[in-house]
Amino acid sequence: MITIISGTNRKGGNSLKVSKFYQAILKEKGLNSQVLDLCALPVDFVKNMYGNHTTEVTKIIKENIADVSKFIFVIPEYNGSYSGAVKLFMDGISPSFFNHKSAMLVGVASGRAGNIVGLEQFTTVLNHLKVEVLSNKVLISQVDTLLDESGMINNTVSIGVIEEQIDTFKRIHNL
Numbered sequence: 001m002i003t004i005i006s007g008t009n010r011k012g013g014n015s016l017k018v019s020k021f022y023q024a025i026l027k028e029k030g031l032n033s034q035v036l037d038l039c040a041l042p043v044d045f046v047k048n049m050y051g052n053h054t055t056e057v058t059k060i061i062k063e064n065i066a067d068v069s070k071f072i073f074v075i076p077e078y079n080g081s082y083s084g085a086v087k088l089f090m091d092g093i094s095p096s097f098f099n100h101k102s103a104m105l106v107g108v109a110s111g112r113a114g115n116i117v118g119l120e121q122f123t124t125v126l127n128h129l130k131v132e133v134l135s136n137k138v139l140i141s142q143v144d145t146l147l148d149e150s151g152m153i154n155n156t157v158s159i160g161v162i163e164e165q166i167d168t169f170k171r172i173h174n175l
Helices: 014-028 055-066 084-091 116-128 156-172
Strands: 002-006 033-037 070-076 101-108 131-133 138-140
Touching: 002 014, 002 055, 014 033, 014 070, 014 101, 014 156, 033 055, 070 116, 101 116, 101 156, 116 131, 138 156
Parallel strands: 002 033, 002 070, 070 101, 101 131, 101 138
Antiparallel strands: none
């Protein structure tokens, strides 16, 4: 199982659409995945940080983080970096839940750079948590022009880049 983390708590954001697009591609390639939408976190998640988790938060962590060894982080650009929602989420979970796991990163931006700076900063965080990060990061620039009415990416070049990233991850992990 792969957990795809939609890295914003902004409802209706493009990160969730990209996360669901990744899930569809993974399914086509025979890989099981689930999407964790940070919008779905309980409103009182902050109160449940640092080991004081409610049953609901413990269930989210168990199903989406603790019992999973591979992740895809879809990280939108916020002020030239990654979102506070991602920072809060990562800070609220024991680092041990991420140790010795692996991840792919996807940057999402309405601008030109695809959140390259935010992905590099987040890579440092993941490496500190002993997460192996695939070097092939996908940078999705001008995301709002690449999504069709149903929220799917309709650009063949972008689809090819995404499939190459997934195929590399699949090959490395013998999936």
